[in-house]
Amino acid sequence: MITSNRSTGRTRALWRAGWPSFALxxxxxxxxxxxxxxxxxxxxxxxxxALSVPGALTLGALLGRRRIDGLAFSCYAVLLSILWxxxxxxxxxxxxxxxxxxxxxxxxxxxxTALASAATGRLMLGSGKLSGYLAGPPMSAMEPDQQGGWRAxxxxxxxxxxGIVLLAGGTYAYLHGPRxxxxxxxxxxxxxPHINDVVEVGPSGTALPFQLEHQQSTExxxxxTATWAGTGSSHPLAAPLTIHLGPDSKMNGxxxxxxxxxxxxxxxxxxxxxxxxxxxxxWSINADVxxxxxxxxxxxxx
Amino acid sequence: xxxxxxxxxxxxxxxxxxxxxxxxxxxxxxxxWLIAGALAACELAGIAAIVKSYEIAQTTLTSNSQFVWFWxxxxxxxxxxxSLVARRSTSGAARSALLILFGLVSFAPKxxxxxxxxxxxxxxxxxxxxxxxxxxxxxxxxxxxxxxxSRYPGLHAATAALVRFTALDIWQAGTVLIAVLHxxxxxxxxxLARSVGLDSRAASxxxxxxxxxxxxxxxxxxxxxxxxxxxxxxxxxxxxxxxxRGRHGQERxxxxxxxxxxxxxxxxxxxxxxxxxxxxxxLISIALSIPxxxxxxxxxxxxxxxxxxxxxxxxxxxxxxxxVAPEVVSYLSPYLGSGLSELMQIASGSSSGRQLFGTSxxxxxxxxxxxLLVPITFCLAxxxxxxxxxxxxxxILPNGRRSQQLPRGRRRSVFLAMTALGLVYFPSTLxxxxxxxxxxxxxxxxxxxxxxxxxxxxxxxxxxxxxDNRVNLLPRIAGRTALSVLMTIALVGGTANGLDPTYRFxxxxxxxxxxxxxxxxxxxMSQWFLNCFGPENHIVTDRYxxxxxxxxxxxxxxxxxxxxxxxxxxSDKPDAPIGPNYLLYELSSSHYLYLVxxxxxxxxxxxxxxxxxxxxxxxxxxxxxxxxxAGRLNKFNTTSWLYKVYGSDVYSVYxxxxxxxxxxxxxxxxxxxxxLSVGQ
Numbered sequence: 001m002i003t004s005n006r007s008t009g010r011t012r013a014l015w016r017a018g019w020p021s022f023a024l025x026x027x028x029x030x031x032x033x034x035x036x037x038x039x040x041x042x043x044x045x046x047x048x049x050a051l052s053v054p055g056a057l058t059l060g061a062l063l064g065r066r067r068i069d070g071l072a073f074s075c076y077a078v079l080l081s082i083l084w085x086x087x088x089x090x091x092x093x094x095x096x097x098x099x100x101x102x103x104x105x106x107x108x109x110x111x112x113t114a115l116a117s118a119a120t121g122r123l124m125l126g127s128g129k130l131s132g133y134l135a136g137p138p139m140s141a142m143e144p145d146q147q148g149g150w151r152a153x154x155x156x157x158x159x160x161x162x163g164i165v166l167l168a169g170g171t172y173a174y175l176h177g178p179r180x181x182x183x184x185x186x187x188x189x190x191x192x193p194h195i196n197d198v199v200e201v202g203p204s205g206t207a208l209p210f211q212l213e214h215q216q217s218t219e220x221x222x223x224x225t226a227t228w229a230g231t232g233s234s235h236p237l238a239a240p241l242t243i244h245l246g247p248d249s250k251m252n253g254x255x256x257x258x259x260x261x262x263x264x265x266x267x268x269x270x271x272x273x274x275x276x277x278x279x280x281x282x283w284s285i286n287a288d289v290x291x292x293x294x295x296x297x298x299x300x301x302x
Numbered sequence: 303x304x305x306x307x308x309x310x311x312x313x314x315x316x317x318x319x320x321x322x323x324x325x326x327x328x329x330x331x332x333x334x335w336l337i338a339g340a341l342a343a344c345e346l347a348g349i350a351a352i353v354k355s356y357e358i359a360q361t362t363l364t365s366n367s368q369f370v371w372f373w374x375x376x377x378x379x380x381x382x383x384x385s386l387v388a389r390r391s392t393s394g395a396a397r398s399a400l401l402i403l404f405g406l407v408s409f410a411p412k413x414x415x416x417x418x419x420x421x422x423x424x425x426x427x428x429x430x431x432x433x434x435x436x437x438x439x440x441x442x443x444x445x446x447x448x449x450x451x452s453r454y455p456g457l458h459a460a461t462a463a464l465v466r467f468t469a470l471d472i473w474q475a476g477t478v479l480i481a482v483l484h485x486x487x488x489x490x491x492x493x494l495a496r497s498v499g500l501d502s503r504a505a506s507x508x509x510x511x512x513x514x515x516x517x518x519x520x521x522x523x524x525x526x527x528x529x530x531x532x533x534x535x536x537x538x539x540x541x542x543x544x545x546x547r548g549r550h551g552q553e554r555x556x557x558x559x560x561x562x563x564x565x566x567x568x569x570x571x572x573x574x575x576x577x578x579x580x581x582x583x584x585l586i587s588i589a590l591s592i593p594x595x596x597x598x599x600x601x602x603x604x605x606x607x608x609x610x611x612x613x614x615x616x617x618x619x620x621x622x623x624x625x626v627a628p629e630v631v632s633y634l635s636p637y638l639g640s641g642l643s644e645l646m647q648i649a650s651g652s653s654s655g656r657q658l659f660g661t662s663x664x665x666x667x668x669x670x671x672x673x674l675l676v677p678i679t680f681c682l683a684x685x686x687x688x689x690x691x692x693x694x695x696x697x698i699l700p701n702g703r704r705s706q707q708l709p710r711g712r713r714r715s716v717f718l719a720m721t722a723l724g725l726v727y728f729p730s731t732l733x734x735x736x737x738x739x740x741x742x743x744x745x746x747x748x749x750x751x752x753x754x755x756x757x758x759x760x761x762x763x764x765x766x767x768x769x770d771n772r773v774n775l776l777p778r779i780a781g782r783t784a785l786s787v788l789m790t791i792a793l794v795g796g797t798a799n800g801l802d803p804t805y806r807f808x809x810x811x812x813x814x815x816x817x818x819x820x821x822x823x824x825x826x827m828s829q830w831f832l833n834c835f836g837p838e839n840h841i842v843t844d845r846y847x848x849x850x851x852x853x854x855x856x857x858x859x860x861x862x863x864x865x866x867x868x869x870x871x872x873s874d875k876p877d878a879p880i881g882p883n884y885l886l887y888e889l890s891s892s893h894y895l896y897l898v899x900x901x902x903x904x905x906x907x908x909x910x911x912x913x914x915x916x917x918x919x920x921x922x923x924x925x926x927x928x929x930x931x932a933g934r935l936n937k938f939n940t941t942s943w944l945y946k947v948y949g950s951d952v953y954s955v956y957x958x959x960x961x962x963x964x965x966x967x968x969x970x971x972x973x974x975x976x977x978l979s980v981g982q
Contacts, residue, residue: 076541086459158399163405170410226976237976239977256976286946287945
């Protein structure tokens with residue numbers, strides 16, 4: 001029994017004197033944690049470290065052996081940790097260093113090292129001063145010899161776990177509950193080289209590729225047409241096609257055009273029209289084409 | 303007997319603060335497990351009811367049942383916790399645990415509202431700024447949706463760091479941070495109340511009272527800089543009070559450092575919160591400088607410490623605005639200026655003011671609770687002031703000695719300063735009548751309610767004690783029921799006074815609402831655009847399309863305004879040239895390449911009343927209640943410098959070939975035939 005008490009006392013003394021160093025080592029281990037595959041496992045390990053250690057070391061460096069309430073300590077530690085990650089980013093920005101995972105880790109490690117040194121220094125310097133202070137790390141509510149502290153910590157942990165389970169359960173139930181079917185849609189778009197200006201067509205003509213996507217739960221029949229227009233009314237450019245698009249399907253298409261005559265510019269329009277519906281939906285895209293290397297002055301309209 | 307002596311039922315401690323946790327009373331284990339089981343059942347039922355409410359809301363624009371289920375869930379989950387917190391026999395440790403549970407459960411409505419992606423207007427903006435930090439490795443990158451937020455990188459930098467460490471995505475990391483901050487906010491209010499002298503029960507009730515303010519459930523839980531800053535503000539005040547209450551120079555110095563760290567954090571996180579924090583610290587410093595309140599041994603030194611911290615905070619805030627975020631002045635001043643001038647117009651009778659809950663989808667009973675909240679809190683505040691008079695008044699004890707419950711000194715000063723802060727809430731409610739001032743008023747309530755809750759906390763304890771002291775069962779039950787009803791009205795009314803139901807509930811598509819304008823079709827267009835043209839193209843579009851395109855779409859959307867009236871492109875008549883010319887020049891020189899048009903704007907009036915931005919011309923909504931854009935959007939299909947590269951049911955993407963060139967279109971019927979072909 002005496003041996004056990006002595007061992008507990010040693011552990012406690014070791015913890016009191018060395019907790020900043022232990023915390024620093026834990027923070028440094030984030031480098032190893034980062035090697036873990038991404039996902040919730042890594043989060044469960046890394047988030048508590050990143051969200052508590054820098055702040056706890058700050059409190060240790062500033063408050064030394066002074067005691068504060070365990071819950072207040074936790075809140076301060078989390079908030080200061082969050083702030084240090086923001087401050088570290090600002091420091092990196094001021095030093096013209098890119099903010100990456102590595103640089104932010106190293107910057108925070110440096111900050112934590114400085115804070116741990118300060119905290120250890122304060123613990124060592126203040127080791128004889130007990131007047132007005134209580135021995136031990138700031139998280140005094142967690143001291144094993146204080147039954148009330150342990151009980152308070154136990155309650156707090158139980159409440160946190162219960163709250164997190166409720167939130168997680170609620171989220172799971174909501175995400176896996178009944179949901180209205182999302183509204184479907186259809187679209188048509190040019191693919192291939194970007195249409196940034198008038199498309200110039202060489203002697204062998206050109207082909208303008210496009211894509212159709214039908215995100216609906218049912219099959220539909222469409223009519224695909226191509227027309228050209230100048231300054232007046234529109235004219236057919238190609239023989240129309242009737243196409244069937246199944247539910248959630250895609251289709252690629254192509255509009256082959258010969259050399260546009262006269263050196264004029266033509267606005268070509270590809271239109272998709274749904275057939276067999278009371279409300280006929282229509283989707284279209286357009287582009288301007290003209291013969292390559294032809295001066296605009298050759299166009300009779302001009 | 304506890305180390306601290308308390309006057310029965312007032313909630314004010316007469317002795318300085320100690321650790322303060324009382325161990326659980328000698329309740330039998332069976333009784334304890336019964337309470338724990340009943341509480342667990344209530345929490346499960348409450349969360350299930352909130353889920354049910356959101357499921358109903360998804361299919362209906364607005365329905366009374368979604369509100370009934372929601373409030374049933376909230377009351378079933380939160381009221382039992384509040385009741386247990388309010389019990390005299392609940393130990394300090396159990397009370398802390400219950401507050402943790404309260405904080406987490408009160409996060410459920412917002413978490414469930416949009417658990418997987420941003421949905422609120424500001425959330426899109428903050429998501430994008432965080433994304434910019436992760437993609438460029440630099441702070442202060444231009445922000446498209448709300449430009450000012452890039453100058454306040456606190457939240458974004460912290461979220462980006464958490465993303466790096468944990469491999470969570472931005473939204474998940476942000477949600478973890480906001481959940482932690484939300485819980486810390488509630489605990490911070492309790493810690494602040496305790497540090498100004500309230501006992502555990504009164505302080506906890508102050509925390510729960512604070513939870514009924516209009517921002518707590520939804521606004522301050524969104525992924526936005528205010529949510530982080532309000533928590534920093536509260537804990538900075540806790541540390542500030544600890545600093546001025548410090549007994550030794552070393553202790554005071556340590557708390558001053560903690561205060562300044564938290565102040566610096568607030569300064570780099572949010573403009574309004576840093577201004578509010580400076581003002582609250584100044585208010586406390588003023589109270590500490592008034593001899594009638596503060597004169598006691600060492601009070602001058604205390605006042606000096608308070609003023610020093612306040613001046614440093616003010617200096618940091620001004621320096622940040624001057625060197626980093628000078629645009630804050632022009633960003634904030636219109637809200638206050640316009641709000642006050644509108645209020646003057648209402649007072650002079652030249653304007654009828656804003657209609658409260660005018661476009662809200664809330665049921666009448668919820669709006670009524672919102673209106674009732676002000677008189678209820680006013681009555682409680684009056685009782686608090688009367689009680690305070692009693693606490694300050696000297697009494698002669700039976701042994702002949704004179705005693706004051708709230709004697710001169712730091713505690714009296716800080717407590718009165720907090721109460722004064724709370725009283726600011728009542729005049730600020732007038733601003734809600736003006737359209738420009740309403741937003742500012744709502745934002746201020748998260749701050750003023752800190753003081754109001756701390757002032758009212760002891761009143762709630764007094765009321766509970768008065769009810770508990772009734773000899774007959776019937777008045778006791780009636781009293782407790784009345785207090786529960788009051789609490790429910792405060793919670794319902796406070797939340798209703800905050801955000802519109804379109805923010806609070808999921809629901810079907812609603813044109814022109816910030817939260818319900820996102821559709822699978824818009825997402826598909828945005829992703830197609832990103833895949834096709836890459837990120838960071840300069841595009842012109844409306845407010846609601848822009849939210850998605852500037853966030854998950856990663857594009858740079860134009861910020862319309864009177865100097866850059868891109869809405870003129872849309873409103874120009876079909877037979878008139880699109881312009882004006884200087885706008886086309888601006889678009890060309892600023893490399894705006896794409897115009898994205900939502901055809902719904904031709905046939906719909908936006909729910910929030912604007913198509914592009916709040917200062918857009920008012921004539922976009924015609925007197926007959928129709929849109930000015932009706933029949934004006936097809937012109938884009940025949941404009942020579944616009945090529946339609948994408949067309950879906952309602953969205954069209956045009957490539958702008960600017961500056962406009964002279965194009966000679968064919969004017970004759972010539973032979974020009976091509977061929978269409980399709981394949982998988």
